[in-house]
Amino acid sequence: MTPMDRRTFLRRAGIVAAGSAAVGLGAGAAIPGLLRRLDRPWDDDAFPPPGRPKVLVARVASYDVDLETTVEEGLREVGASLAGRSVLLKPNFVEYDPETVINTDPRLVAATVLAVRRLGASSVLVAEGPGHRRDTPFVVSASGLGERLGEVGARFVDLNLAPVTRVPLHARFTELGELWLPAPVVDADVVISMPKMKTHHWAGATLSMKNCFGCVPGRIYGWPKNVLHWAGLQEAIVDVASAVRPELQIVDGIVGMEGNGPIDGTPVQAGVLVFGTDPVATDSTAAVVMGLDPAGIWHVSEAGRFLGQADPEQIVQVGEDPERSMTSFDVLPVFEDLKTGPDGGGDAGAHVGLGDANA
């Protein structure tokens, strides 16, 4: 997908309602059943053809390498255009548990702040709306993110509390029809989705598209963001990602999570970062790296019909071969059919035996 001025796109497509506004206080219908079944539940005009996006799989052995340079080069390789643009980094801090690896590593987030500045961004902020915790300052502090952001002088915004803007949905896999998204997300020129590479016990995998759930404010949609689950989880992933439209993606697979993710899985050393400019292409590639069939992950497959490129023949891999970089992630039995390894695939990484996350 060609990089575009995100704010211009939103305005041109009529996505942003006139001005930011308080959330309405008037009465309305309760949620009747927020699942829509249409053949093509999206507005074609709002989603240009995806073309041939670049994706880069980079082997990165640990968080102790020069991540700033790695990220800068990775973003350059996929064609990121950040000069003079405001950037919002959206890592995954859905909650914090010191016993496991739920979160995008704070060292990677801080390195990305510096790399984005090197690439000429006019501003950069880091933002998240934790889905399981209301006490965001605790999550930021305990996870070490606050300290790392302090070292690089970056500001953090709690998306659960930020002012919101009404965003009509141009994808309608659910019947939500609109989302009320934080103004910092809507106003940023570029959103960079920075998920942790994890399996997900409802969705198969959680990558750059699912990570956009953290942009949905809890003070409206609750903790956890249960409205999205009632609307249809996989369908909501597509609708929310279509509204947020992260222009860039950096998937933290240096250490990922397998098994009963996204919270109670097991750390796995996959040793990769995945960079991209198209969330569907990036997530498809990351799934391959995890030893999963992207065509079997419903939200990736459906988003590949309009939001981005899911055809592997059309995705230009400018880094390592994803299949040769594969670490076969364990999945719950319900997702066993997604696996392309370990029987058939490679297994380049090492499973980290840190024990039961809840022990």
Place this chain on the structure above:
Amino acid sequence: MLWPGPGGADTPPVRSLYERSAETLDRARTGDAFGPTPGAEPEPEPTALAAIALDDDAARRWLTDAQRPDGSFGLTAGPVENDAPTGLAALALPPGDERERALDHLVATPARTLPPDPVVPHDPNVPGWGWALGTAGWVEPTSRALLAFRRLRPGATTQIDGAVGFLADRECVGGGWNFGNRSVYYVDLPPFGQTTAAGLIGLHALASGYGLVLGGVDALRRLWPVERGPLTLAMSLAAFRLLGLSDADEVETALERTLDGPAPDVIALAWIALASGPGLSELAVPP
């Protein structure tokens, strides 16, 4: 001398946690009411909390004007009707029709339930209350509804018993609560400090909740020292004070240090003022 030290003639008087938090909270208002962050558009949850904490009639008037025709308070986002502040708003309002209509709304709108599911075990007979209409029940909104009924409509025994049953059903192994799932995919999930405090605030001094309170207090004593976010500490202080436990003193000291840093968001700030000040009596239920 810039800093004469303790006891020096120029040392400013030590102000109480309540005075400091109330002053900061008052500066964060937007007109008559309060948004989630200083100066933001007013919303029902921070306004209800601040109205109680500051005993603020202007905030109460704003709340009255913000009440929906169905008696609820909250935020509307397209088809999503968040009504989770309704219990708090009822507690903030003076006696009268508005308060009764808020309670009527809670009576009429328990959460939706799902069939029994071994992957996410729960009792579908105790729905609790949700964050948004038409969705599942969760710990914090259920605790708010429980407290509102116990203080303002103690004859609503069906609702009170139902809320206690919900909290019993969602209690984590070892006591306390997270947002509301005790187990997912055969893994027991741990409790969180903030939501454990929320459960204790709803259950304090309730005989039928005694066992839950014991487990919750044990959990909170483990959790608050490591979960030192402002909202967790403030709600922990409220819970310990409502339970008459001396743990409150240590939490209050931790909160004093929190106020030395950047100002918390308005919801946390309002909870600090509420928990440390006279407004807490508006949440107390006699045994």
